[in-house]
Amino acid sequence: MEDPAVLVLKRAVELDSASRFQESLVCYQEGIDLLMRVLKATKDQKKKAHYRDKITSYMDRAEEIKKYIEKEKEDGKYHKQIKIEENSKGFSYEKLFQEYLNETVTEVWVEDPYIRQVHQLYNFLRFCEMLVKGPCKVKTIHLLTSHDEGNEKSQQMTTLEEIQQSLKDFGVILDVSYSPSIHDREIRFNNGWMIKIGRGLDYFKKPQGRFCLGYCDFDLRPCHETTVDIFHTKHTKKT
Template sequence: MEEPAVSVLKRAVELDSASRFQESLICYQEGIDLLLRVLKATKDEKKKAHYREKISSYMNRAEDIKKYIEKEKEDGKYHKQIKIEENTKGFSYEKLFQQYLSETVSEVWIEDPYIRQVHQLYNFLRFCEMLVKGPCKVRTIHLLTSYDEGNGKTQQMSVLEEIQQSLKDYGVTLDVSYSPSIHDREIRFNNGWVIKIGRGLDYFKKPQGRFCLGYCDFDLRPCHETTVDIFHIKHTKKT
């Protein structure tokens, strides 16, 4: 267990030096956990003392980073960028969003012009399912999108109405608005988090078949290349 701990903590220090504090904090936490297991399994008192000293040092640094991140959030300066490379996996909605969905989240705003086609409507449905599952207590979801100008307009409205009715069973109100000029893609939570994704919710590639891995589990679905920008502000502007 010592070798994996050293590897993770080395990565934490590298990310720390590169000012990638959010990622480094995660690595510090994982590395400390691994090192604590090493300490527990060690009988040599001299080695124990060495491990305790290292753990204490890493814990102090992790705590400093945590305080820095919280201060950035309070000042509205927090910014994290994730670059999703072409064909990479492991970027389900849960992986991207759940860490920002605290129990205080009760209202969500989604601005995405491309909630039109069947697969995009399914994407939106999956996003709603994630919100309902918690741990947040969402009561209102606002969707601003654009009409499907082709023959799919009736289907688009029908599906969104069906999702709207289904959400009511969970005590959630879906408010749908349409704009012909909407272009930007943005998701906001009323706890101050703002997430901008270059491709909106539609960053997954089409599965090779209905019975292929990744059809149901989005963590196994290859992605299109896109960039995710995450901000924190004190007050979220409502639309």
């Protein structure tokens, strides 16, 4: 157990030195946990004292980083980047967004040109379900997307109207706008959080079948490769 702890804490120090504080904090926390297990399993009192000193030192540094990150958030300078690898799992909307959806969130802006095809409309519906379940108190969702072409345009509009009516039953207004020139993908909350996903909400792969794991639970669904950038700004631009 000692060797894994040493490796993780060494990585934490390297990330810390490179000013990659968010990643270093995760490694510090994991390394401290591993070292605590080593401490519990150790009988030698001198080694116990050594481990306690090390744990205290790493915990102090982790606490400093935590306070620094919180200050960055308050000052609107926070930036976190998540790399979603090809075929990776565990990136449901809940996992990505819940951390930023506190009770102050009442208004949400979604800008995504590809809420058009059936699976993309289902993705948007799942996103709305997550918002309604809380803990946020969302009252208004603004969607800016582009029109589908041909016969699918009518299906797109009908589906969004159906989602709109369903949200209304939960006391939520869905405001839908269309733009032929939209190309950026961005999600904003009125508490100052902004999330940019390279592929927008459409980063999940098609399930292998209707009765395969991952069809219902998106944490079990393989993903396309994409990058998620999360920012915090003092003033969220409203459209």
